[in-house]
Amino acid sequence: MITQGLGQGMSAGAMAELFSRQYPRYRERAYLYYRNEDLCRGIPSHGFDHHERVCFNSLNLALLMAGRGVSFESHFIISLIIASLFHDTGLTNVIGKMHGEEGARISLKFMEAEGVNEKIAGQVAEAIRYHDDKRYLEHHPPSSLASVVSVADDVDSFGYTGICRHIAISLKRGLDPESDRDQILINASLRHSNLQRVYGYMGEFARQQRERYLITERFFSGNRNPDRIRRREVIEMIRGWLLSEPDNLYSLTNRLAGIISDHKASFSDYLREELAANITAKNKYV
Ligand SMILES: [Fe+2]
Numbered sequence: 001m002i003t004q005g006l007g008q009g010m011s012a013g014a015m016a017e018l019f020s021r022q023y024p025r026y027r028e029r030a031y032l033y034y035r036n037e038d039l040c041r042g043i044p045s046h047g048f049d050h051h052e053r054v055c056f057n058s059l060n061l062a063l064l065m066a067g068r069g070v071s072f073e074s075h076f077i078i079s080l081i082i083a084s085l086f087h088d089t090g091l092t093n094v095i096g097k098m099h100g101e102e103g104a105r106i107s108l109k110f111m112e113a114e115g116v117n118e119k120i121a122g123q124v125a126e127a128i129r130y131h132d133d134k135r136y137l138e139h140h141p142p143s144s145l146a147s148v149v150s151v152a153d154d155v156d157s158f159g160y161t162g163i164c165r166h167i168a169i170s171l172k173r174g175l176d177p178e179s180d181r182d183q184i185l186i187n188a189s190l191r192h193s194n195l196q197r198v199y200g201y202m203g204e205f206a207r208q209q210r211e212r213y214l215i216t217e218r219f220f221s222g223n224r225n226p227d228r229i230r231r232r233e234v235i236e237m238i239r240g241w242l243l244s245e246p247d248n249l250y251s252l253t254n255r256l257a258g259i260i261s262d263h264k265a266s267f268s269d270y271l272r273e274e275l276a277a278n279i280t281a282k283n284k285y286v
C-alpha cells in the first residue's frame, strides 16, 4: 500500500489535491450512512464531528510525512478518509473500550455498499480494529494506515477537546469521571507515549501534541482544592449538557463560558479555538 523513499508516489501537494477531490463525496456518503443507520447517536463525544477532526488530523500527519520524503500511493487517501470517518462507529452498539471489531464490521458494510475494492476495505477494517488498542501491543510503521489513524484519534483526546471528551464518554459509560481519573490519566499517558514513540522524530508536531497532552494531564491530576472544584464544575456542566441530547462537541462551548481554564482565560475560549481548527479545515475541503 505504501512505498517509502524519495521520488516515488505522490507529493504532499498532490495528496492534498486528491483529498480535496475525494473528501466531499465520501463525507457526504458517510454522513448519510450515519443518519440512516443511527450511527453514534447519543454519543456526542464521538459524533460525526470527532470523526471529521480525526480525518483532518490523519491528513495532516500523512502530509507531514510526505513533506519528509515518505511516499504514499493514491488509494492511501481514500483508505484514510473512510477509516477516519468510521473508526468509532462501533460505539453505537459496543460502548466499551473494545469497539474496534464492531466498527470494522460497520465500515465493511458501508464499503460494500459503496463498491470499495476489497484490498482497500481490508486495510480500512484492520486500521479500525487496531485503533482501540490503547496499550499499543502491536507496532505498525509510522506511515501505515493503522498508525496514522490511531495517532490522529489520540490527538483529538488531548487539550481541552480531550478533557471534555474523556468526561463525556466516562459519563456515558455510567462512570464517575472524578473517581475514574486514574484510568483517564493512564489512557492519556499511553496515547502520548505512543505518539512520541512513533512520531517523535517530527519535532514540531510532537512538541505541540506534548503541550496539548499536558493540558489534559494537569486537569485530571490536579489535587489542590481549586483543581477539584473546577473539575467538578466542568463535570457537572457536561452532565447537564448530555441531557440536552447534543450531537456534537461545539454546542458545549457556550455552557463552559464561565469556567476559567489553566491559562486564566475562559475554558470555552480554548475549546472553541481547538474546534475552530476543524472548521477551518472543513471550509478548505468541503
Ligand atoms: Fe475508539
Ligand SMILES: [Fe+2]
Residues within 6 Å of the ligand: 046, 050, 054, 087, 088, 153
Ligand atoms: Fe476516536
